[in-house]
Amino acid sequence: MTQPATPPLSYRDAGVDIDAGDALVERIKPFARKTLREGVLGGLGGFGALFELPGRYRQPVLVAGTDGVGTKLKLAFALGRHDTVGIDLVAMSVNDVLVQGAEPLFFLDYFACGQLDVDTAASVVQGVAKGCELGGCALIGGETAEMPGMYPAGEYDLAGFAVGVVEKSKIITGQDIAPGDAVLGLPSSGAHSNGYSLLRKILAVARPDLHAPFDGGRTLAEAIMEPTRIYARPMLALIAELPVKGMAHITGGGLTGNLPRVLPSGVKAVLDASAWRRPPLFQWLQDAGNVTDSEMHRVFNCGIGLCVVVAREDAARALALLRAAGEAAVEIGRIEARRDDEAQTVVV
Numbered sequence: 430m431t432q433p434a435t436p437p438l439s440y441r442d443a444g445v446d447i448d449a450g451d452a453l454v455e456r457i458k459p460f461a462r463k464t465l466r467e468g469v470l471g472g473l474g475g476f477g478a479l480f481e482l483p484g485r486y487r488q489p490v491l492v493a494g495t496d497g498v499g500t501k502l503k504l505a506f507a508l509g510r511h512d513t514v515g516i517d518l519v520a521m522s523v524n525d526v527l528v529q530g531a532e533p534l535f536f537l538d539y540f541a542c543g544q545l546d547v548d549t550a551a552s553v554v555q556g557v558a559k560g561c562e563l564g565g566c567a568l569i570g571g572e573t574a575e576m577p578g579m580y581p582a583g584e585y586d587l588a589g590f591a592v593g594v595v596e597k598s599k600i601i602t603g604q605d606i607a608p609g610d611a612v613l614g615l616p617s618s619g620a621h622s623n624g625y626s627l628l629r630k631i632l633a634v635a636r637p638d639l640h641a642p643f644d645g646g647r648t649l650a651e652a653i654m655e656p657t658r659i660y661a662r663p664m665l666a667l668i669a670e671l672p673v674k675g676m677a678h679i680t681g682g683g684l685t686g687n688l689p690r691v692l693p694s695g696v697k698a699v700l701d702a703s704a705w706r707r708p709p710l711f712q713w714l715q716d717a718g719n720v721t722d723s724e725m726h727r728v729f730n731c732g733i734g735l736c737v738v739v740a741r742e743d744a745a746r747a748l749a750l751l752r753a754a755g756e757a758a759v760e761i762g763r764i765e766a767r768r769d770d771e772a773q774t775v776v777v
Contacts, residue, residue, distance in 0.1 A: 444577025449545045453573055456551040460558035464568045468534060478570035480535050488597035492531035495590045496521035500625040504653060506584050511549050513656040515556025517622045520657035522591035523564040527661050528676035530601035530668060531593030533566035539588040540573045543580035563659040603675035603691035606764055610674060611744035612698050614761035617734030619710050621657040623681045624728040631718035644709045652710045660735045663754040670750055675738040679730040686727050688736055689773035698774045700762035707732040726776045
């Protein structure tokens, strides 16, 4: 018996909408154009992105970083807020590149979903472009992957890739950090993009009204979704003016987990928790979740998004330069000699 003919199948029948992908590319081109800078060759749409290193570097060393946004995305889905997670994405990689003294050059993003919603994806990528503007780097490419069955309806995942450049002789390693040096702190805007698994657990236990007024007229939802700060412009300006011995981007691992990554083994950082203003979000999280001080400091940034180590004699000038650039920087601690059995960062 003759089997009935199978009707013609298309990629759309399989759940992939090529036309939607093309529409997204056209939507995001104007955002990407706003991020153009010296070195960009060509535009979006090629198989690879081209970038020419600036000629002012004599011995250029490339510094690369990659990251995502983590479970903060789960809150973006629940709240329908997709316009700022792209800034988070850029910040996580650009700040990591920066702490080694590198000038961010370009960024590529990866957006993956089960079914492409052009409006949502365009909102996300517009945030990516905004982050690139803030970081002074170009959005020169990326990938949109529509994969039916891989993600729940309405959800997506993000990854980002940043490349920067630094003169070989000016790479910041932290190896010269010594007892007596000062630790400066640059404020965070909130939880940035770290600790959100604990943050979401606290929300599940406390069950607050996310849309009630919380801080300065903002809602709790707005405080939680505040995007990660990007420190490239003020820090590159500071590096050009005086020696910076070390920098730590305060991400997963908090203050006590990230500062040791730039400290020589023979020293420790002693931070004074009373030296900076802790945003109300962190006090709320600690109270609502009954979280210990030590756990707060090893999970969240607690109000300090970037730590900078300079020689004691440079501290006052560094603070003045940062404040002139609009940063509410403060001295938050000092470097001391360390015994082998001591932690490398303590908060007192």
